[in-house]
Amino acid sequence: MRNIILASASPRRRELLTNAGVIFQICRSNGEEIITKEKPEDIVKELSLQKAMTVAKECKQEDGTIIIGADTIVSYEGRILxxxxxxxxxxxxxxxLEGSTHQVYTGVTLLCKKKGIWEATVFAEKTDVTFYPVTEKEIREYVSTGEPMDKAGSYGIQGKFGIYVKGIDGSYTNVVGLPVGRLFYEAKKLGIELRGIEDDKGMYI
Incomplete structure (x- = not known):
């Protein structure tokens, strides 16, 4: 079974991977984030690669190790949130954001160590999210819960603010923080099975 590392301490990414049957360990990236790009999709790809590479440099890993780096931002009318x-x-x-449509971008890096060299596959996913009109009172009540304080765009679609979502165009898990379907698709193209071994009860071990 492959050694898979998630270069993020995000509980949402951890939950998404766990629910998908991936067995992994967490090694949070503590490196400085340096942005040189301007387009949202380029920014998240750049940051996801930085996070994954930082962990790769800090942790001595054997061949076959997979590191997953990810970064999510919200964009509205050209502004990065x-x-x-x-x-x-x-x-x-x-x-x-209320009563309008914005974009959520997540960049993902898959690092695979082969013959002592890290090979990177980097991609970005975009999802359009539309909110119903929301009153300032409702917004203040939501913010007072503390839920939005560690989330790009100041909300969590899987949390209390989800009731104000009118619709999405694209991957739901991308808005949560990791486009799981795209991640598995890109890994499969590389010949990588991210899940563990399935036992006779249909569980991955």
Whole structure:
């Protein structure tokens, strides 16, 4: 069974991979994030590669090891929206997004060690998310829960703000933080099986 490392401490990415049957360990990237790109899809690809490479340099791993790096941002009318600085910033962001459509981009890097060399596959996924109109009172009540404070765009589609989502065009798991279907597709093209071995009860071990 392959040694798979998730270069992220995100509980949402951890849950998505676990539910998909992937057995992995977590090694959070602590490197400085340096952005040199301008387009959202290029930014997330750049940051996901940086995270994966930082972990690769910090951890001595054997051939066959897979490292998964990911980064998610929200874009609205050309503006990049990361995690909110404080509650006021979160309220301002959600007041801007309500009643409209924005984009969620996640960049993913698959690093595979072969003959002592790390080979990278990098891609980005985009999902359009549309919100119903939301009152400022409702936004303030949501922000007061503290839920949006560690999330790009100041909301979690799988959390309490999900009731205001009118629709999405694209991958749902991408909005959560990791486009699982695309991840498995890209891994399969590389001949990589991310899941563990399935036992006689249909469980992956």
């Amino acid at each position: 990361g995690k909110p600085e404080d509650e006021i910033d979160a309220i301002r962001t959600l007041c801007m």
